[in-house]
Amino acid sequence: MAATLTLQSLPDQLHEVLTDTDVYMYADSPPHVTVKLEEGKRYNCCEGDIRSYIDISNNTMFPSVKKEVDEDLLSWTFRHPEHWTTQEVLDWIYWVADYQNMDCTRLKGEAFQNITGVQLCHMTLEDFTIRDPEFGTCLFEMFKNMSRDVKFIEPPPSESIYPDYHNYSEGHLEEKVYNEQSTDSDVASDVEKPERYRYPSVDSDVFSEDENSSCVPDDTLVKLSRKKSLKSSKSACDDCGTSDEPKKTNRGRKLGQASKGNHLWEFIRDLLKDTKFNPHLLRWEDKETGVFRFVQSEAVAQMWGRKKNNPGMTYEKLSRAMRFCRSAGYFAEVPKNGKFPKKLCFRFGKKATGWND
DNA sequence: GGGAGGTTTCCTGATT
DNA sequence: GAATCAGGAAACCTCC
Numbered sequence: 001m002a003a004t005l006t007l008q009s010l011p012d013q014l015h016e017v018l019t020d021t022d023v024y025m026y027a028d029s030p031p032h033v034t035v036k037l038e039e040g041k042r043y044n045c046c047e048g049d050i051r052s053y054i055d056i057s058n059n060t061m062f063p064s065v066k067k068e069v070d071e072d073l074l075s076w077t078f079r080h081p082e083h084w085t086t087q088e089v090l091d092w093i094y095w096v097a098d099y100q101n102m103d104c105t106r107l108k109g110e111a112f113q114n115i116t117g118v119q120l121c122h123m124t125l126e127d128f129t130i131r132d133p134e135f136g137t138c139l140f141e142m143f144k145n146m147s148r149d150v151k152f153i154e155p156p157p158s159e160s161i162y163p164d165y166h167n168y169s170e171g172h173l174e175e176k177v178y179n180e181q182s183t184d185s186d187v188a189s190d191v192e193k194p195e196r197y198r199y200p201s202v203d204s205d206v207f208s209e210d211e212n213s214s215c216v217p218d219d220t221l222v223k224l225s226r227k228k229s230l231k232s233s234k235s236a237c238d239d240c241g242t243s244d245e246p247k248k249t250n251r252g253r254k255l256g257q258a259s260k261g262n263h264l265w266e267f268i269r270d271l272l273k274d275t276k277f278n279p280h281l282l283r284w285e286d287k288e289t290g291v292f293r294f295v296q297s298e299a300v301a302q303m304w305g306r307k308k309n310n311p312g313m314t315y316e317k318l319s320r321a322m323r324f325c326r327s328a329g330y331f332a333e334v335p336k337n338g339k340f341p342k343k344l345c346f347r348f349g350k351k352a353t354g355w356n357d
Numbered sequence: 358g359g360g361a362g363g364t365t366t367c368c369t370g371a372t373t
Numbered sequence: 374g375a376a377t378c379a380g381g382a383a384a385c386c387t388c389c
Contacts, residue, residue: 263363297377310365316377321364323379328363342373343377 081147084117087302087311094280094299096142097135107280108132109296121147264321265330265348267304268292269355285340290332290348290355297344322346 076088076095084092093109096102111131115123120143128143129136271277272284272292281300285291294300297315305313325331332349334340348355 308364313365317365317367319378320366320380324364327380 081117081143082121084120086114086116087306089115089117089120090299090302093139096139097280100138100142102135102138107135109299262307263330264304265325265352267307269348269352271300272355273357285345287356289335290352291334291340292346293341294344
């Protein structure tokens with residue numbers, strides 16, 4: 001990423017330690033500045049309350065940013081696009097869609113769901129339009145304009161609310177970002193990655209000093225991509241290890257994936273009541289009878305996963321949970337009268353409350 | 358510690 | 374053939 005300002009515009013104390021090529025990104029008049037140096041070193045001018053890497057609150061690109069947006073959905077503002085996770089790419093897509101008043105029922109957001117920030121930075125206009133013929137051009141221009149015009153303020157490492165585990169697990173994380181914290185042994189192999197690359201746990205007790213209990217299983221990070229191969233290799237797995245031992249599976253919720261009072265039907269209800277997500281991600285088919293439909297099923301699943309500290313969530317799993325909720329009475333069968341789509345449609349049940357306020 | 362409730366994960370088979 | 378639906382089974386978490 002090219003520097004946008006000259007060294008002369010930086011504070012005096014930086015002149016002794018920086019050259020023009022050292023400057024990574026810099027805001028015009030920030031109260032606090034962190035400048036990224038080559039090889040990932042950082043120079044902190046001063047510490048302070050830097051909230052955002054991409055300052056969307058005060059620039060010409062996004063003059064009317066909605067302050068009320070859930071901060072979780074703005075984690076992409078905390079880092080340079082090169083370091084966005086796949087989820088943050090999606091968050092940005094939907095943020096732009098909202099900002100541009102795009103018809104999200106036609107937006108092909110799911111076509112971007114496996115794109116990392118690094119990949120996004122290297123995508124051409126054609127790449128965008130292939131994924132979304134209707135809005136690809138607009139998304140491309142918004143991204144390029146943002147990359148060119150937006151002010152960047154890189155926060156201290158501790159400001160990152162979501163480590164780049166997505167990128168890391170997919171092999172796209174640029175290790176140099178963390179070089180100032182890492183030793184060679186830290187990055188020696190995939191299985192030895194330190195905890196900081198992973199999602200923070202809801203329950204900090206999860207990260208005790210007991211290695212056996214403190215780690216989110218590494219395979220959690222790659223389950224999505226392994227899913228199909230696991231399906232086809234079940235018999236092969238059965239062959240390995242001793243058949244007499246009880247088979248240790250990866251089933252069930254993982255440590256830190258607590259409900260914390262956030263039930264699935266409540267999450268769905270709240271999305272439907274929020275105009276930021278309804279009708280963009282899911283929408284009412286018939287509010288009177290409580291029938292709704294997923295518009296961006298994978299996006300909703302990923303949001304649910306983030307809420308539950310479970311990055312491996314998919315619509316397949318979400319829908320299974322929905323069916324369980326249906327059997328529990330929170331959701332109900334959708335009337336099969338031809339009025340509603342047969343897919344992606346659900347209906348609130350007797351035990352669900354507050355959806356029709 | 359045990360049970361209930363609520364998922365999460367994996368899976369097979371059916372349907373669209 | 375892919376996506377989705379349906380549901381069994383097992384695991385595991387939180388809460389009481």
